Amino acid sequence: MGLWRWRRRGAKASRRYPVPLTMHQLWMVSLSAPVSRDRGVSRTTLYPFARIDGDGARRWLAEQWEITTREQLVGRLDGLSRSGYRARAYRLTGVAPLAWDAALYVDIARRGFACGLIDESDAWTALKNIVPRVVGTYGSWSEYADHYLLGRQVWRDGLRGGEDSSGLPASQSVADAHLQALLDPANRASPWNMAPWDAISHPDRTR
Template identity: 75%
Template sequence: MAIWNRRKPKAARKYPVPLTTHQLWMVSLSAPVNRDQDASRTTLYPFTRIDEDKARRWLADQWEITSRDALVGRLDGLARSGYRAGARRRLGVEPLAWDAGLYVDISRRGFAAGMLSEAETWTALKNIVPAVVRSYASWSEYAEHYLLGRMVWRDNLRGTPDADFPAPQAVSDAHLKSLLDPANKASPWNMAPWEAISRPDHVR
């Protein structure tokens, strides 16, 4: 069998309907998390190709999520307090952006793993929007708090077996700089400006 016949189908073929501006904005909350080459930052599906097994492995390995109930419980925890509770005790601020990015990322991977339906995933994303909109006024502010939350998370890993797990801070910094670059036409943050979520939705 030719090697190209073994490749997984493109996600865009299974989910061909373009996202509206509001939908892209919601998906874009996880853009800082998605640095992998096969990540999709402009679709609800988190990968460029359909890969349920990869999504399930990632949820199990990174979050110990192996069931729908575990997924829903983890999302509820991130929405209620997440890592920002510890950051508040330590720094006096609550970097909601870190928890929101993880929340959307896990929701999308839960969808890819078949633990959430498409409709349930959109509902989950909509649930986090009001708190994010109340907390920030721009993607730049969102990015700043995302990095703050990531810093606290990395510090908490020191002295543990997972201390070497995160990508270097410079990698995350460069990724966010690219997302915020006005000249980057591929950045979902440029495709769906921050203020778009507060305006009437429209098809892109």
């Protein structure tokens, strides 16, 4: 029984969700690409991992965001959509980096889908809800990346000022290198190259 369950959890996500994303769907998923640095993630599917790992998604949401129910997930998404961390960033810098909150928003929605707190339809609805604000704020993936890094820096500085800063996340230089790789036009694996910024403003199509 235990071995069978391990195999099921480790199955390739593409086998359970084989339909490729449309251009608009890939664009929406790609909003969370800056957050997705870990090995085993998927940046080109709604499911956030290359292999099925609902337990991992559930643990991460509980430990990082104190999300264990659908209601808590929806509430957190609503908070990120309305103000998020950009309110504090604006007080400190005069700039409200929506990209940081949008990336977290999409990442949380995808993980919520992965562990069953929301279904696939609800996940896509959540992603669609953030699109108009993002499109109205930025004109390129490069602009989006710049604001993501700004928001992350303010957030990380806030952690550094806490009582226990021993568990700080990756340095800003690591995040910057990841963003540069996503923006590199020669990087054929980058979802930002697969779904250019202006793709969301044109009729959707299959890939």
